[in-house]
Amino acid sequence: MYQVGNLVKELSDKHGHARESLMPILQAIVQKHNYLTDEAMVEVARELDISAAEVYGTASFYTFLDTQVKGKYVIRVCKTITCSMKGKSDIIQSIEEMLNIKVGETTPDNQFSLIETNCIGWCHKAPAILINDLPFTELTPEKVTEIIKDYMQK
Amino acid sequence: MINLLINDQKVAVQNGTTVLAAARKLKINIPTLCNHDDLCVAGNCRVCIVEQKGAKTLIASCATPAAEGMEIHTNTLKVRNARKHIVELLLSEHRSDCTKCYKNQNCELQSLANDFAFGDHVFLDLVEDKKYSIDRSSASFIKDDSKCIRCQRCVRTCSELQSVAAITVANKGAHQKISSFHNRPMSQVVCTNCGQCVNRCPTGALVEKTAIDQVWDAIYDPDKHVVVQTAPAVRVALGEDLGYDPGERVTGKMVNALRQLGFNSVLDTDFSADLTIMEEGTELLVRLKKALVDGDKSISLPMFTSCSPGWIKFVEHKYPEFLPNMSTCKSPQQMFGALAKTFYAKKNNIDPSKIVSVSIMPCTAKKFEADRPEMRSSGFKDVDYVLTTRELAVMIKQAGIDFRNIEEANYDSVMGNSTGAGVIFGATGGVMEAALRTAYEIVTGREVPFGNLNITPVRGMDGVKEATIKIEGCVEAWKFLEGAELKVAIAHGLANANKIMKMVRDGKATYHFVEIMACPGGCIGGGGQPIPTNLKIRQKRMAAIYAEDEHKELRKSHLNPDVIAIYKEFLDQPNSHKSHELLHTHYVERDNY
Numbered sequence: 001m002y003q004v005g006n007l008v009k010e011l012s013d014k015h016g017h018a019r020e021s022l023m024p025i026l027q028a029i030v031q032k033h034n035y036l037t038d039e040a041m042v043e044v045a046r047e048l049d050i051s052a053a054e055v056y057g058t059a060s061f062y063t064f065l066d067t068q069v070k071g072k073y074v075i076r077v078c079k080t081i082t083c084s085m086k087g088k089s090d091i092i093q094s095i096e097e098m099l100n101i102k103v104g105e106t107t108p109d110n111q112f113s114l115i116e117t118n119c120i121g122w123c124h125k126a127p128a129i130l131i132n133d134l135p136f137t138e139l140t141p142e143k144v145t146e147i148i149k150d151y152m153q154k
Numbered sequence: 155m156i157n158l159l160i161n162d163q164k165v166a167v168q169n170g171t172t173v174l175a176a177a178r179k180l181k182i183n184i185p186t187l188c189n190h191d192d193l194c195v196a197g198n199c200r201v202c203i204v205e206q207k208g209a210k211t212l213i214a215s216c217a218t219p220a221a222e223g224m225e226i227h228t229n230t231l232k233v234r235n236a237r238k239h240i241v242e243l244l245l246s247e248h249r250s251d252c253t254k255c256y257k258n259q260n261c262e263l264q265s266l267a268n269d270f271a272f273g274d275h276v277f278l279d280l281v282e283d284k285k286y287s288i289d290r291s292s293a294s295f296i297k298d299d300s301k302c303i304r305c306q307r308c309v310r311t312c313s314e315l316q317s318v319a320a321i322t323v324a325n326k327g328a329h330q331k332i333s334s335f336h337n338r339p340m341s342q343v344v345c346t347n348c349g350q351c352v353n354r355c356p357t358g359a360l361v362e363k364t365a366i367d368q369v370w371d372a373i374y375d376p377d378k379h380v381v382v383q384t385a386p387a388v389r390v391a392l393g394e395d396l397g398y399d400p401g402e403r404v405t406g407k408m409v410n411a412l413r414q415l416g417f418n419s420v421l422d423t424d425f426s427a428d429l430t431i432m433e434e435g436t437e438l439l440v441r442l443k444k445a446l447v448d449g450d451k452s453i454s455l456p457m458f459t460s461c462s463p464g465w466i467k468f469v470e471h472k473y474p475e476f477l478p479n480m481s482t483c484k485s486p487q488q489m490f491g492a493l494a495k496t497f498y499a500k501k502n503n504i505d506p507s508k509i510v511s512v513s514i515m516p517c518t519a520k521k522f523e524a525d526r527p528e529m530r531s532s533g534f535k536d537v538d539y540v541l542t543t544r545e546l547a548v549m550i551k552q553a554g555i556d557f558r559n560i561e562e563a564n565y566d567s568v569m570g571n572s573t574g575a576g577v578i579f580g581a582t583g584g585v586m587e588a589a590l591r592t593a594y595e596i597v598t599g600r601e602v603p604f605g606n607l608n609i610t611p612v613r614g615m616d617g618v619k620e621a622t623i624k625i626e627g628c629v630e631a632w633k634f635l636e637g638a639e640l641k642v643a644i645a646h647g648l649a650n651a652n653k654i655m656k657m658v659r660d661g662k663a664t665y666h667f668v669e670i671m672a673c674p675g676g677c678i679g680g681g682g683q684p685i686p687t688n689l690k691i692r693q694k695r696m697a698a699i700y701a702e703d704e705h706k707e708l709r710k711s712h713l714n715p716d717v718i719a720i721y722k723e724f725l726d727q728p729n730s731h732k733s734h735e736l737l738h739t740h741y742v743e744r745d746n747y
Binding site: 038041042045046050052053057060061067 | 318319320321323334
């Protein structure tokens with residue numbers, strides 16, 4: 001769990017205090033910390049003079065604006081039909097075995113979170129995953145193991 | 155003007171009028187669900203679809219502006235079939251335990267199902283798969299997601315009318331739900347318990363937390379002496395739930411019905427409203443003297459009224475820096491409660507531990523207020539059970555009372571006498587008017603300079619009202635107010651309260667005294683009042699309140715004989731030590747989420 005500190009203040013000074021600044025501010029917080037804490041959402045609500053529930057409503061609508069604790073690296077495995085047909089389940093199984101977590105969980109050291117996502121637009125190179133912002137495509141269980149290994153050494 | 159055809163009938167409407175409103179002008183009924191006269195257009199339930207000639211799809215009439223030359227049909231086979239499917243789809247996600255539901259026969263979805271979706275349904279029942287939750291944490295209401303159809307009337311109410319937005323639409327698609335901040339229990343968020351959402355919920359997803367059974371138990375307990383008080387706004391609205399038109403006063407019949415239900419003593423919150431005027435009026439005058447004459451910088455002005463528990467909680471959450479500005483007076487309900495188990499008990503020689511004190515309120519927030527830990531100054535819970543107007547109507551029906559044909563009766567005494575000033579507490583501006591009628595007379599020795607005591611500038615449905623009263627010809631004790639201009643403001647509905655608070659906070663308005671009621675129209679539009687409540691109905695109830703005032707023999711709080719008696723026999727004088735012990739309170743700061 002991170003402390004939001006002056007971040008929200010800085011972001012709302014940069015993007016403005018109007019309602020339309022809500023998305024860029026939330027995106028910038030997630031960019032930095034991977035997820036939104038309750039404290040961060042309350043702080044955003046205060047800066048923009050809207051209710052904390054409204055901030056939560058917006059955040060919970062978007063899959064990429066997480067409101068649950070997430071690790072440093074968020075692995076999103078595409079669950080849509082093309083990736084499914086091209087072996088998504090094997091990819092997930094490899095990651096699960098490697099990190100010893102299930103889909104939806106975060107490693108105890110807070111390094112990795114594993115979740116499924118809807119289509120990320122890489123159907124032509126399925127199966128695909130995202131690690132934070134970076135896509136990895138045409139995966140096999142071997143390839144994904146190598147990729148995760150690299151991340152573990154970062 | 156825009157000309158269009160609806161079901162082959164010509165109609166001309168103003169630019170910007172919706173197809174739905176145009177149809178209503180022709181007395182053509184289009185069913186609606188998410189639509190509500192008090193709220194902005196949502197267009198999400200699709201029940202109001204109609205066929206437009208030349209359009210590919212059916213259109214939602216509530217969300218489509220009428221256009222020149224439009225040809226609309228509201229009752230084609232295509233419309234009927236689509237509407238049946240729409241209602242069936244809503245029902246597939248709604249726990250339809252209608253016969254066991256608190257809203258049975260008072261449910262808009264049930265009535266649509268009755269009209270459009272009878273017979274076999276083609277969609278699967280999804281309720282079992284959805285893992286819905288029921289939140290019973292609030293003292294005022296129950297939020298049952300398994301009955302929610304996500305029409306979002308509650309969300310719009312909380313945001314538009316109340317500027318609180320304690321609830322929002324969270325998640326999306328099949329997971330969409332009406333949620334508080336991060337799904338916290340409703341008792342732990344910024345909710346003011348005003349119940350405006352409960353009043354607008356078309357199903358049983360939001361209902362008051364009822365105390366009907368507990369009250370019946372108390373009535374039938376031979377060891378208990380059950381007293382009941384009735385708020386001013388109840389008598390002008392109760393009839394609506396018992397077959398009367400909006401705006402009919404049923405005061406006398408209500409008193410008789412309460413007696414027939416078995417209450418041992420039927421008393422009136424209007425009495426303690428009059429008492430509130432004595433306490434709050436005195437508090438205001440003392441504050442003004444300390445601030446204006448003694449130059450005491452610790453005195454906070456403007457002073458805000460404290461009768462509305464939704465408004466109190468709003469300030470506790472959102473403007474805690476203004477808590478010192480709140481009048482320390484308890485609401486009339488709680489003043490009554492504190493006196494029922496002290497003064498009333500003593501006078502009637504009843505053991506206060508045997509008294510059960512019940513109030514009938516137009517309000518759901520009063521349930522929360524009665525539960526507050528501060529509200530035990532009699533040594534007991536001052537008000538044991540709070541029933542809404544709607545709950546009282548249920549009890550009257552349960553008891554089989556023929557309400558229309560019962561005789562009218564009078565309140566018991568002591569604590570049953572009231573004046574017109576106490577009655578108008580039920581409408582926005584009423585507390586201000588009642589306070590001015592008394593305070594002006596205390597200060598000048600003369601009646602307020604308005605025809606027939608009707609202080610019209612503080613009346614009406616404007617969201618924010620302001621008035622200035624020049625004080626002239628003061629009696630000796632109040633000479634320091636000579637020539638002073640008393641600036642007052644009134645707001646109803648928390649969105650309007652929010653406007654005033656921002657002006658006061660930013661130094662853009664300087665008032666001495668501000669009356670705020672959490673609900674639109676004041677208590678007559680309270681969250682516990684009969685459903686539906688809308689502007690037209692609020693106006694009729696308001697007219698009835700002022701008619702009740704006009705018909706009262708006494709119309710100034712300080713003339714109430716029960717009030718005079720209680721000061722003589724028990725309280726000594728307004729703001730006395732004893733008054734402070736029993737009739738005044740304090741507030742707590744709360745989180746703003």
